[in-house]
Amino acid sequence: xxxxxxxxxxxxxxxxxxxxxxxxxxxxxxxxxxxxxxxxxxxxxxxxxxxxxxxxxxxxxxxxxxxxxxxxxxxxxxxxxxxxxxxxxxxxxxxxxxxxxxxxxxxxxxxxxxxxxxxxxxxxxxxxxxxxxxxxxxxxxxxxxxxxxxxxxxxxxxxxxxxxxxxxxxxxxxxxxxxxxxxxxxxxxxxxxxxxxxxxxxxxxxxxxxxxxxxxxxxxxxxxxxxxxxxxxxxxxxxxxxxxxxxxxxxxxxxxxxxxxxxx
Amino acid sequence: xxxxxxxxxxxxxxxxxxxxxxxxxxxxxxxxxxxxxxxxxxxxxxxxxxxxxxxxxxxxxxxxxxxxxxxxxxxxxxxxxxxxxxxxxxxxxxxxxxxxxxxxxxxxxxxxxxxxxxxxxxxxxxxxxxxxxxxxxxxxxxxxxxxxxxxxxxxxxxx
Numbered sequence: 001x002x003x004x005x006x007x008x009x010x011x012x013x014x015x016x017x018x019x020x021x022x023x024x025x026x027x028x029x030x031x032x033x034x035x036x037x038x039x040x041x042x043x044x045x046x047x048x049x050x051x052x053x054x055x056x057x058x059x060x061x062x063x064x065x066x067x068x069x070x071x072x073x074x075x076x077x078x079x080x081x082x083x084x085x086x087x088x089x090x091x092x093x094x095x096x097x098x099x100x101x102x103x104x105x106x107x108x109x110x111x112x113x114x115x116x117x118x119x120x121x122x123x124x125x126x127x128x129x130x131x132x133x134x135x136x137x138x139x140x141x142x143x144x145x146x147x148x149x150x151x152x153x154x155x156x157x158x159x160x161x162x163x164x165x166x167x168x169x170x171x172x173x174x175x176x177x178x179x180x181x182x183x184x185x186x187x188x189x190x191x192x193x194x195x196x197x198x199x200x201x202x203x204x205x206x207x208x209x210x211x212x213x214x215x216x217x218x219x220x221x222x223x224x225x226x227x228x229x230x231x232x233x234x235x236x237x238x239x240x241x242x243x244x245x246x247x248x249x250x251x252x253x254x255x256x257x258x259x260x261x262x263x264x
Numbered sequence: 265x266x267x268x269x270x271x272x273x274x275x276x277x278x279x280x281x282x283x284x285x286x287x288x289x290x291x292x293x294x295x296x297x298x299x300x301x302x303x304x305x306x307x308x309x310x311x312x313x314x315x316x317x318x319x320x321x322x323x324x325x326x327x328x329x330x331x332x333x334x335x336x337x338x339x340x341x342x343x344x345x346x347x348x349x350x351x352x353x354x355x356x357x358x359x360x361x362x363x364x365x366x367x368x369x370x371x372x373x374x375x376x377x378x379x380x381x382x383x384x385x386x387x388x389x390x391x392x393x394x395x396x397x398x399x400x401x402x403x404x405x406x407x408x409x410x411x412x413x414x415x416x417x418x419x420x421x422x423x
Binding site: 050068069070071072073074076080083084087088091188 | 361364365366367368369371372376
């Protein structure tokens with residue numbers, strides 16, 4: 001399969017353009033610092049903040065920090081916000097796009113790690129920053145949430161036949177092909193887990209790299225404790241519906257698809 | 265089936281049919297969504313008015329008390345209608361998401377294209393404008409600021 005990929009994957013552009021997308025919903029307390037940090041530690045990245053219908057000063061704060069700002073007329077949720085970033089990256093011909101959350105939990109100094117991993121291996125379409133890949137990088141989060149993440153990780157790893165340790169991480173670098181895919185279709189809410197499945201079914205390749213993440217710098221997580229049960233059920237539904245929905249497109253020269261190979 | 269019950273059923277279904285038709289006539293209800301309602305109302309009205317039909321349908325379904333069959337069928341129509349509306353709402357939600365995203369991108373492009381300085385650039389431009397004396401100087405500066413946005417414009421126009 002990797003042989004096929006080598007044929008159809010595009011050559012890396014000589015002067016790649018990079019875009020950092022910062023989804024922000026009422027994160028005025030942190031978004032300005034996030035934008036400044038990205039511009040300081042990864043100057044090759046243009047920064048666009050997606051103000052997802054904030055009722056505070058997130059938008060102006062991001063603009064003051066030097067980012068371009070897309071303002072949603074109303075709140076669409078994290079999936080819709082990130083997808084605006086994909087559409088923006090696609091329309092403006094960016095070669096690579098990274099998502100950096102506006103709450104400050106992603107560390108912009110680690111962007112270089114993602115970029116390095118993307119270029120180190122040919123045919124990669126997404127590089128995902130994982131909190132759990134190295135044991136010495138402890139992430140401060142409640143046990144219940146970590147358990148949920150590990151359940152998703154277990155299921156996804158079985159389904160896509162590749163070890164996934166942090167399927168809910170949004171700290172991801174995408175290439176042009178992944179941008180094109182997700183600009184067209186990105187899950188509505190809690191999109192990260194489903195996005196991994198979509199990549200797999202569309203025959204795009206991903207890799208995880210270990211990153212350090214912070215506890216949230218302020219604001220309220222989109223996943224409150226009351227919603228975590230709903231989150232679990234919704235994502236599990238998405239995984240199983242996704243299994244029934246998407247079949248990889250078989251291209252000439254491929255092995256014949258074997259249904260059992262995708263089962264759990 | 266008791267005559268009184270039949271009368272009530274006929275009046276209700278005729279009323280429903282009339283309301284749906286009236287809503288369509290006043291353009292309060294799109295034909296697309298009225299069709300399923302009309303179909304339900306007509307079928308229920310037929311069953312309510314035509315005694316023999318309802319009784320044979322009830323017998324077919326193994327229901328001894330014929331009016332119960334009317335409720336079962338009405339319930340089935342309601343389920344189908346609700347599902348139909350859930351699908352319609354999902355589609356609308358998806359469409360409004362795409363519209364909101366497109367609007368956000370267009371507005372941003374418009375802000376950039378209209379050359380309105382962003383907050384961080386404004387700080388540099390503002391004092392220069394105030395101290396400038398000659399009109400040529402201002403014009404030169406204006407065209408310079410246009411130059412600044414030109415690469416961005418080309419980028420957006422390229423797609």
